Amino acid sequence: MNRDVAIVGVGMTKFGEHWKKGLKELITEAGVKAVEDAGISGKDIQLIVGGSMSSGMFVGQEHTGALFTDYLGLSPVPAIRTEAACASSSVALTTGTMAVQSGRYDCVVVGGVEKMTDVYGNLATTALAGAMDRDNEAHFGLTFPGVYALMAQRHMHQYGTTREQIAMVAVKNHENAMHNPNAQFHRKICVESVLKSALVSDPLRLLDCSPIADGAAALILVPAEHAKKYTDTPIYIRASSQASDTLSLYMRPDITTVGATISAVQNAYKQSGLKPEDIHFAEVHDCFTINEIIASEDLGFCKKGEGGRLVQSGETAIGGKIPINPSGGLKAKGHPVGATGAAQAVEIVEQLRGEAGGRQVKGAENGLAHNVGGSGSTVVVHMLSRNRK
Amino acid sequence: MTTEKAVAHHWRKFKERYGLVGSKCDSCNSYFFPTSTICPKCRRKGNVKEHSFSGKGKVFSHTTIRVAPEGFEAYAPYVIAIIELDEGAKVVSQVVDCKPEDVKIGMPVEVCFRKIREEGKSGLVLYGFKFKPVL
Numbered sequence: 001m002n003r004d005v006a007i008v009g010v011g012m013t014k015f016g017e018h019w020k021k022g023l024k025e026l027i028t029e030a031g032v033k034a035v036e037d038a039g040i041s042g043k044d045i046q047l048i049v050g051g052s053m054s055s056g057m058f059v060g061q062e063h064t065g066a067l068f069t070d071y072l073g074l075s076p077v078p079a080i081r082t083e084a085a086c087a088s089s090s091v092a093l094t095t096g097t098m099a100v101q102s103g104r105y106d107c108v109v110v111g112g113v114e115k116m117t118d119v120y121g122n123l124a125t126t127a128l129a130g131a132m133d134r135d136n137e138a139h140f141g142l143t144f145p146g147v148y149a150l151m152a153q154r155h156m157h158q159y160g161t162t163r164e165q166i167a168m169v170a171v172k173n174h175e176n177a178m179h180n181p182n183a184q185f186h187r188k189i190c191v192e193s194v195l196k197s198a199l200v201s202d203p204l205r206l207l208d209c210s211p212i213a214d215g216a217a218a219l220i221l222v223p224a225e226h227a228k229k230y231t232d233t234p235i236y237i238r239a240s241s242q243a244s245d246t247l248s249l250y251m252r253p254d255i256t257t258v259g260a261t262i263s264a265v266q267n268a269y270k271q272s273g274l275k276p277e278d279i280h281f282a283e284v285h286d287c288f289t290i291n292e293i294i295a296s297e298d299l300g301f302c303k304k305g306e307g308g309r310l311v312q313s314g315e316t317a318i319g320g321k322i323p324i325n326p327s328g329g330l331k332a333k334g335h336p337v338g339a340t341g342a343a344q345a346v347e348i349v350e351q352l353r354g355e356a357g358g359r360q361v362k363g364a365e366n367g368l369a370h371n372v373g374g375s376g377s378t379v380v381v382h383m384l385s386r387n388r389k
Numbered sequence: 390m391t392t393e394k395a396v397a398h399h400w401r402k403f404k405e406r407y408g409l410v411g412s413k414c415d416s417c418n419s420y421f422f423p424t425s426t427i428c429p430k431c432r433r434k435g436n437v438k439e440h441s442f443s444g445k446g447k448v449f450s451h452t453t454i455r456v457a458p459e460g461f462e463a464y465a466p467y468v469i470a471i472i473e474l475d476e477g478a479k480v481v482s483q484v485v486d487c488k489p490e491d492v493k494i495g496m497p498v499e500v501c502f503r504k505i506r507e508e509g510k511s512g513l514v515l516y517g518f519k520f521k522p523v524l
């Protein structure tokens with residue numbers, strides 16, 4: 001049995017610092033919005049799959065699977081927590097998709113949450129460093145910005161990508177976020193302000209980095225043949241694909257490319273029957289600006305090494321040939337790690353329904369979500385569409 | 390704090406960290422770090438032996454860490470690089486005994502033995518390899 005899967009409801013919290021909201025408030029807000037959007041009731045829900053990267057380190061709370069069910073008042077519905085660093089909730093989406101595809105479940109809630117701003121000092125940095133190789137990378141003082149800085153340095157060296165081109169990713173994504181009410185930042189920036197911001201890990205500066213944030217996002221999955229019962233505009237999951245690579249960046253032969261992105265997207269193109277030119281926009285994992293450039297190449301939107309020139313050409317802005325991160329991306333929408341993948345899917349659904357307001361990509365029928373865990377040790381690619389086939 | 394490990398965790402890695410010991414697979418002739426009982430390429434079919442690296446190599450990529458994680462605050466700014474060893478394996482390490490701006494891709498470096506950091510409340514002092522420019 002292999003059924004097509006549709007998304008019939010979405011919901012998310014605003015991303016940012018939520019002093020008044022803890023894990024519970026975030027999860028219930030996103031979950032209730034998704035359930036109401038789908039017009040279902042609690043008794044329809046048969047399974048919950050929720051991502052969280054490090055609720056243990058951020059708020060001292062593990063066992064988040066049961067917690068999702070408890071907070072949503074859905075006991076005894078079974079729940080699974082997925083963890084794959086910053087790709088945790090995309091893995092929730094692949095897992096939930098498998099659950100519906102297989103025929104075992106007819107209504108699944110998938111989502112993710114992270115509460116990152118309740119910790120002091122550099123504990124957030126330390127928690128995030130758990131996504132890389134603790135013994136052979138973090139042990140020597142390597143940080144997450146450091147990992148992407150090593151990739152940026154090499155990309156500039158091999159392809160002549162300029163510091164200004166890398167900054168243009170942040171400028172574009174901040175511009176897009178102006179039109180996203182759920183984004184953490186509503187503030188335009190310019191190339192010069194990126195280049196003048198504090199160095200974090202050369203060549204990357206503060207405005208190259210996505211911010212830590214609190215947030216949650218959720219989606220309701222049903223079999224495609226039931227979808228029209230819930231909504232006139234179901235969005236179909238045309239591809240759901242996940243790949244792995246070494247935990248350590250240094251072990252890979254080429255660090256200007258993310259091998260797991262290529263593996264995941266090639267499989268996704270095969271599953272969906274779509275080609276790069278059929279993708280009308282993409283939400284990609286710009287945890288650091290350089291990664292959007294690398295992803296635009298690895299996903300097939302331009303040739304290897306051309307990613308810097310692609311963003312400079314303006315073709316990745318809304319209205320361009322392949323808009324990237326119309327939501328503002330991780331950079332400006334915010335990056336509550338365990339919620340990020342689910343929120344990318346929420347954005348794609350809203351775009352494909354034509355509900356994205358001032359950031360709407362006109363006439364979009366197919367969208368791609370690209371979510372990375374660690375330095376590319378896990379990559380998940382989803383292709384969503386207004387069309388079932 | 391949460392990153393603090395029992396002494397045994399570090400003790401298990403003395404050979405790798407003090408002696409820059411990794412592995413060589415005689416079946417596919419590849420070198421890798423750290424040690425492993427299976428070859429990343431041939432998996433169980435590999436013929437893996439311990440290998441002490443010569444400690445000579447080149448900078449493959451580098452960055453200067455200015456916002457340091459717990460335990461490294463006193464060292465910042467410091468250079469972290471991926472070093473491509475002459476045998477072909479790569480390692481992550483700090484590059485010391487030079488200014489950050491002097492580190493370039495392709496620069497020849499050699500291993501040296503240094504203090505890495507002190508860990509948490511236990512005050513355990515961790516040592517291991519760093520790299521320095523070949524003069």
Ligand SMILES: [Zn+2]
Pocket residue numbers: 414415416417418419428429430431432435436
């Ligand atoms: Zn081998």
